[in-house]
Amino acid sequence: MYEGSKHTVKYDFKAVEAKWQKVWEDQHTFHAEIDHSKPKFYGLVEFPYPSGQGLHVGHPRSYTAMDIICRKKRLQGYNVLYPMGWDAFGLPTENYALKNHINPEIVTAKNVARFKSQLKALGLSFDWDREINTTDPEYYKWTQWIFLQLYKKGLAYKKETTVNWCTGCKVVLANEEVVDGCCERCHSPVVQRVKSQWMLKITAYADRLIDDLDQVDYLDRIKVQQRNWIGRSHGAEITFDTTTGDALTVYTTRADTLFGCTYMVVSPEHAYIDKWMKAGLIRNPEAITAYQEEAARKSDFERTELNKDKTGVKIEGVEAINPVNGKVVPIFISDYVLATYGTGAIMAVPAHDTRDWEFAKKFGLPIIEVVKGKTPSNLDEAAFTDVATGTLVNSGFLDGLSVEDAKEKMYAWLEENHKGGKKVNFKLRDWVFSRQRYWGEPIPMVYCEKCGWQPIPESELPLRLPEITDFEPGPDGESPLARHTDWVNTTCPCCGGPAKRETDTMPQWAGSSWYFLRYCDPHNTKELASKEALEYWSPVDWYNGGMEHTTLHLLYSRFWHKFLYDIGVVPTAEPYRKRTSHGMILGENGEKMSKSRGNVVNPDDIVNEYGADTMRLYEMFIGDFEKAAPWNTSSIKGCKRFLERIWALGDKIVEGEGVRPTIEATLHRTIKKVGEDIDSLKANTAIAQLMILVNTLYDNGGATREEFRTLLILLNPFAPHITEELWQQAGFPDQIAHTSWPVYDPAKCVEQTVEIAVQVNGKVKARLTVPTDIEQADAIARAKAEPAVAAALEGKTIVKEIYVKGKLVNLAAK
RNA sequence: GCGGGUAUGGCGGAAUUGGCAGACGCGCAGGAUUUAGGAUCCUGUGGAGCAAUUCGUGUGGGUUCGACCCCCACUACCCGCACCA
Numbered sequence: 001m002y003e004g005s006k007h008t009v010k011y012d013f014k015a016v017e018a019k020w021q022k023v024w025e026d027q028h029t030f031h032a033e034i035d036h037s038k039p040k041f042y043g044l045v046e047f048p049y050p051s052g053q054g055l056h057v058g059h060p061r062s063y064t065a066m067d068i069i070c071r072k073k074r075l076q077g078y079n080v081l082y083p084m085g086w087d088a089f090g091l092p093t094e095n096y097a098l099k100n101h102i103n104p105e106i107v108t109a110k111n112v113a114r115f116k117s118q119l120k121a122l123g124l125s126f127d128w129d130r131e132i133n134t135t136d137p138e139y140y141k142w143t144q145w146i147f148l149q150l151y152k153k154g155l156a157y158k159k160e161t162t163v164n165w166c167t168g169c170k171v172v173l174a175n176e177e178v179v180d181g182c183c184e185r186c187h188s189p190v191v192q193r194v195k196s197q198w199m200l201k202i203t204a205y206a207d208r209l210i211d212d213l214d215q216v217d218y219l220d221r222i223k224v225q226q227r228n229w230i231g232r233s234h235g236a237e238i239t240f241d242t243t244t245g246d247a248l249t250v251y252t253t254r255a256d257t258l259f260g261c262t263y264m265v266v267s268p269e270h271a272y273i274d275k276w277m278k279a280g281l282i283r284n285p286e287a288i289t290a291y292q293e294e295a296a297r298k299s300d301f302e303r304t305e306l307n308k309d310k311t312g313v314k315i316e317g318v319e320a321i322n323p324v325n326g327k328v329v330p331i332f333i334s335d336y337v338l339a340t341y342g343t344g345a346i347m348a349v350p351a352h353d354t355r356d357w358e359f360a361k362k363f364g365l366p367i368i369e370v371v372k373g374k375t376p377s378n379l380d381e382a383a384f385t386d387v388a389t390g391t392l393v394n395s396g397f398l399d400g401l402s403v404e405d406a407k408e409k410m411y412a413w414l415e416e417n418h419k420g421g422k423k424v425n426f427k428l429r430d431w432v433f434s435r436q437r438y439w440g441e442p443i444p445m446v447y448c449e450k451c452g453w454q455p456i457p458e459s460e461l462p463l464r465l466p467e468i469t470d471f472e473p474g475p476d477g478e479s480p481l482a483r484h485t486d487w488v489n490t491t492c493p494c495c496g497g498p499a500k501r502e503t504d505t506m507p508q509w510a511g512s513s514w515y516f517l518r519y520c521d522p523h524n525t526k527e528l529a530s531k532e533a534l535e536y537w538s539p540v541d542w543y544n545g546g547m548e549h550t551t552l553h554l555l556y557s558r559f560w561h562k563f564l565y566d567i568g569v570v571p572t573a574e575p576y577r578k579r580t581s582h583g584m585i586l587g588e589n590g591e592k593m594s595k596s597r598g599n600v601v602n603p604d605d606i607v608n609e610y611g612a613d614t615m616r617l618y619e620m621f622i623g624d625f626e627k628a629a630p631w632n633t634s635s636i637k638g639c640k641r642f643l644e645r646i647w648a649l650g651d652k653i654v655e656g657e658g659v660r661p662t663i664e665a666t667l668h669r670t671i672k673k674v675g676e677d678i679d680s681l682k683a684n685t686a687i688a689q690l691m692i693l694v695n696t697l698y699d700n701g702g703a704t705r706e707e708f709r710t711l712l713i714l715l716n717p718f719a720p721h722i723t724e725e726l727w728q729q730a731g732f733p734d735q736i737a738h739t740s741w742p743v744y745d746p747a748k749c750v751e752q753t754v755e756i757a758v759q760v761n762g763k764v765k766a767r768l769t770v771p772t773d774i775e776q777a778d779a780i781a782r783a784k785a786e787p788a789v790a791a792a793l794e795g796k797t798i799v800k801e802i803y804v805k806g807k808l809v810n811l812a813a814k
Numbered sequence: 815g816c817g818g819g820u821a822u823g824g825c826g827g828a829a830u831u832g833g834c835a836g837a838c839g840c841g842c843a844g845g846a847u848u849u850a851g852g853a854u855c856c857u858g859u860g861g862a863g864c865a866a867u868u869c870g871u872g873u874g875g876g877u878u879c880g881a882c883c884c885c886c887a888c889u890a891c892c893c894g895c896a897c898c899a
Contacts, residue, residue: 221818221894228817231898252899265899310897334897341898348899354815355897427898547893621839623827627819628892632826638839644854685828688838695838757834762880764834800879807833812879 011647013611017721021123029737030074030082030125034536038079042537043070044516044576046545046553047085047132049508050111051092055118056593057601057619057631058585062544064616065582065625065681067124069542071717072678074125075741081537082125083519085132086112090508091169091185094439098471104439108135118603122612123720130522134511139518140441141462142528143510146560148444148455149567155201156433158453162269162339163432165193170473172197174432174507177552192296198443198504200431202559206230207424208573209558218579219626222550229551231427236411238347238420240264240320242331244281246272248320251342251425254387255414256406257349258324259395260370262360264331265312265346268295269339276318283317288333295335310336310359322347323419324410325396334359342425350383357383370395371403431556433507436479438471440505448492448499457493463501479503512553513560516540516575528569535571543576546584554579580681583628585619590630601631613719614640620683620718642687643722645694646715650726652702659706665751666696667710671744674714683718690715705730710742750806757808758783760792768809776803783809 024030045066048059070082088108097104112133119126132139150156164173168188172195177184202209210230213223235253242248248264266272268291276282277289291313312334319328336355337346350360350367357379360367367379371390384390392398397413398406415421434443444456444463456463466487471480481487481503492499514528520537521529545554561575586592587599594600606615617639623629659667670693677686693711697703703711709732716723716736727736750772756779758766766786770779780801783789789811796813803809 224818225894228895231895233898235899250899254899336897336899338898346899353899355899358897425898427895550894621826629826632840635826635840641854642839684826685838688828691838755834759834759880762833762878767834802833802879804833808880810833810879 011644011722013613013643013722016725017121017123017612020721020724021120023724023735024123024125024737025120025128028129029735030080030127031129032079032081032127034533035079036536038077040081040537040541041070041073041078042081042539042541043073044083044519044540044543046549047087047512047515048115049087049090049092050108050115052096052107052111053595054111054114055603057603057606058593060122060124060603060615061585061619061622061625062546062582063119063124064122064619065683066542066544067616068620068678068683068717071125071720071737072675072741074737075713075716075739077740081130081519082127083130083132083522084119084124084126084128085130085515085519086115086134087508087512087515088112088133088135089440089506089511091171091437091439094437094471097439101469103467103469104471105135108133121607122603122616125720130519132515132518132522134441134515135439137462137464138525140511142518143441143506143514144444144461144463145458145528146514146564147441147506147510148458148461150200150563151445151455153563153567155204155563157199157201158196159199160194160196161199161432162192163195163197164190165195165477166190170477171435171437172432174509174552195434198433198445198502200433200559202431202556203426203428205559205562206232206426206428208562209428209555212558212562212574216574216579217577219581222547222554222579222581225547225550226555229428229555233425233427235423235425236407236414236420237343237423238323238414240323240347242321243319243328244276244279246275248272248331248345249343249420250345250347251423252347254349254352254403254407255410256392256395256398256401256403257352257370258322258347258410259398260349260351260368261322261327261329261347262350262366262368263329263348264320265334265337265348265356265359266315266331267337267339267344268292268333268335270333270344273315273333276315281317282315284313284315287313288315291333298335310334310355310362312336312359312363314363323417324413330365332359332363340429341427351379352383352385354383354385368394370398431559433510434504435507436473436477436503437505438465438468438480440507441510442481442505443502445502446490446492446499447502448495448497450497451492451494451499454492454494454499465505479505481505509553509556513557514564516543516557517561517564517570531571534569538570539572539574540576542578542580544580544582547581550581581626583624583626585622586628586630588631588633593631601633606636610636610640611643611721613643613722617643617687617718621687623684625681625683642691642694643719645698646711646719646722647726649694649697649703649708649711650729652698653708653730654700654702654704656704657706658704659710660700660704662700663696663703663707664748666693667707668744668746668748670714671710671742672746672749675741675744678717687718690718712736713739713742754806756806758786758789759808759810760789761812762810763792765789765792772806779803779809780811783811 043066045062070080074080093104093107097107147156164178166173166183166188168183168186178190181190183190210227210232233253235251236255237249237251240248277285282288312332315331318331320331321328348356350356351369352371369379370393372393373384373386374389377384387403390403392401392406398409411422442463442465446454446456448454466484468484473480474482488501488503490499490501517529521533524530557575564570565573589599591597618636621639670689673689674686712723712727713736724736753769754772755767755769757764758768765788768782780803793813798811798813800812
């Protein structure tokens with residue numbers, strides 16, 4: 001036994017973890033400063049919303065994975081920025097404050113303190129000197145500043161619009177926050193209301209938000225989801241004249257089917273209806289009005305639920321003329337046409353569109369075939385929608401063309417005849433940016449009777465929230481700020497006359513749309529971050545977060561970042577070079593963890609009972625990082641046992657210089673695998689390999705100092721406390737945090753001999769131990785000499801001999 | 815309906831991307847130690863069979879010397895979007 005070895009002290013994880021957490025805090029071990037002599041690495045995880053429930057066991061999954069990456073990068077000589085902060089504006093805190101008559105600021109401070117102590121207890125290597133909080137006026141000053149820049153560039157505007165209204169939260173929701181017609185947060189039904197709202201023109205960036213996905217390294221499913229959400233489609237606008245003299249424009253992706261249009265449909269909200277009503281052109285106004293009212297009463301949920309059965313009313317007295325053949329067709333209103341997409345009106349081609357087909361069947365409208373498939377289709381049973389194999393018929397100058405060619409020819413025809421032309425459309429809507437709530441960033445705008453909406457001067461930022469005690473929204477859903485006339489009444493920055501402040505606040509997503517920039521220079525009072533800091537740290541090299549933010553936070557922040565790039569504030573067009581996503585941690589029963597299901601695991605309990613290192617190790621060992629994984633308390637024991645074995649190995653230091661030959665290959669393979677696995681988010685197999693190494697060391701009576709040293713460094717990113725402690729106890733100099741990552745020698749990863757399988761016709765008949773570099777002919781000769789192989793070959797002729805180096809010999813015989 | 819994904823022991827999951835299926839861990843069984851329990855340490859552990867052997871990666875086919883992996887046709891479950899013209 002090595003004499004200088006310690007202890008036979010019990011592994012007291014509480015003492016060890018507290019000790020090293022204090023060292024890191026006192027020495028600011030993980031503080032990052034700009035250093036041009038090193039390559040930089042900016043690792044980012046989504047900052048949490050500091051809820052009253054405290055940390056969820058799901059949070060550390062993402063944080064630990066990135067912590068491991070960052071700790072390894074530091075050891076590899078990178079200058080690493082790994083920051084943390086608080087996304088603290090938002091409804092739950094406000095609702096809690098409302099119920100308990102406490103200022104949300106106080107609630108937030110309390111929750112942040114709890115979260116912070118929980119995160120520190122996990123030994124995450126955050127640079128706490130860069131901590132930020134979206135509710136800090138010194139932070140939201142810059143959120144407001146960005147809003148003013150958007151306004152100045154015409155990308156923020158106020159508009160009367162139908163909005164998603166949550167009947168529970170009494171607040172406007174973005175489309176992204178409505179799930180199944182209900183509020184994402186409180187699950188109350190969402191209805192449509194007309195309100196004047198601040199909007200952000202994210203649609204102006206729709207093309208770039210899609211196209212620039214090609215420049216970044218995001219998981220495919222993230223890219224696909226973003227593309228689908230933005231929903232770019234290529235088609236045409238076509239203008240139909242009507243018998244009233246108005247031109248009615250539709251959007252279609254199937255311009256090739258124009259000859260098959262047998263009627264048109266406009267949405268119940270279409271502007272022409274009111275116009276035609278007022279002009280007395282509609283002969284059945286009662287029926288039309290009744291239908292409009294019915295549609296307006298429906299929530300989104302009801303509208304989509306009723307989608308099996310089409311409803312609608314024919315507009316009597318107005319007809320349209322098909323521009324391509326002069327045919328007169330009727331016009332209907334129906335809520336299967338959405339006011340918010342395209343032009344709010346469609347040309348109906350029942351032969352080749354399922355929805356039009358259903359409507360035509362119900363209302364007895366003609367169905368004209370204009371695209372024929374290779375096999376005859378029965379249009380009495382269903383619409384024919386296969387664009388790949390169809391050929392145009394009954395379509396004049398398009399007859400005989402493929403769908404693709406017919407589209408192009410039709411686009412040209414439309415343009416020549418001034419009846420429309422090619423058009424790109426998006427599903428993406430502009431971002432509703434107003435919330436009638438207290439706990440958010442005040443929108444820095446004032447309204448003057450004379451001058452209209454005016455931005456407040458930048459010198460007045462931050463526009464602070466007034467301290468109030470009544471957080472209840474007004475009876476008509478107006479912001480609680482509206483009651484506070486001393487705050488609301490101000491002077492117009494333009495004319496100096498009386499004016500009123502905007503009382504709506506920004507949505508929760510505002511502060512998180514740029515927070516990663518603030519981390520680069522969090523204490524800057526003159527700019528949101530200095531050019532120097534942004535140029536050094538941007539872009540974020542690796543961002544990990546939840547899939548649930550793909551169409552919300554991730555899209556919004558890309559939009560803001562592109563805008564900031566356009567106005568010269570940030571140096572890159574995209575904020576994140578790489579984006580990955582972790583799976584959810586489920587309850588032991590395989591269901592989503594929730595209070596109501598009673599399957600919540602509290603991270604504090606795990607840290608108390610097993611320690612932070614065990615908790616970290618378990619969360620990484622639980623399974624494939626990208627997939628959901630059920631919690632399993634008894635599996636934690638395996639991770640604890642592993643650390644106990646590492647601890648005990650400190651007492652089993654054996655004599656010997658360097659690495660023993662029996663250990664060498666395993667050790668080098670472990671260095672290789674752990675490094676590669678960390679880089680590809682496979683901590684689970686990295687840990688398995690470390691376990692193999694430890695088992696090998698035990699089989700060999702313990703570890704030499706050199707072997708032990710390497711093991712401790714490799715394990716350090718996963719279990720930083722115990723490894724630092726053992727490092728110190730073994731008398732290695734300084735700390736692991738200041739040492740460097742080992743390098744493997746590829747030549748030493750291979751064993752001298754290897755066991756290969758010998759197969760006959762793909763079935764294993766024998767196993768051979770051969771030199772790793774054995775020649776094919778030798779291997780095959782030795783294989784044939786095996787009795788079991790010879791027996792299997794008895795009476796057969798070998799037709800093929802296969803040798804896979806280091807793996808197997810396969811003899812195909814007949 | 816559209817888009818994406820998944821399916822491997824009692825459980826969580828591995829498999830260098832076409833080369834010995836089940837690494838690693840949990841659990842379980844037997845043994846050692848212990849007054850006992852716990853902890854720890856050995857040994858074993860996909861199914862069937864005393865065995866040689868044989869069957870095994872959701873189902874059915876195919877390609878191949880060889881398939882969890884590739885192709886075709888299904889089934890089940892999960893996630894996202896959902897009348898987007």
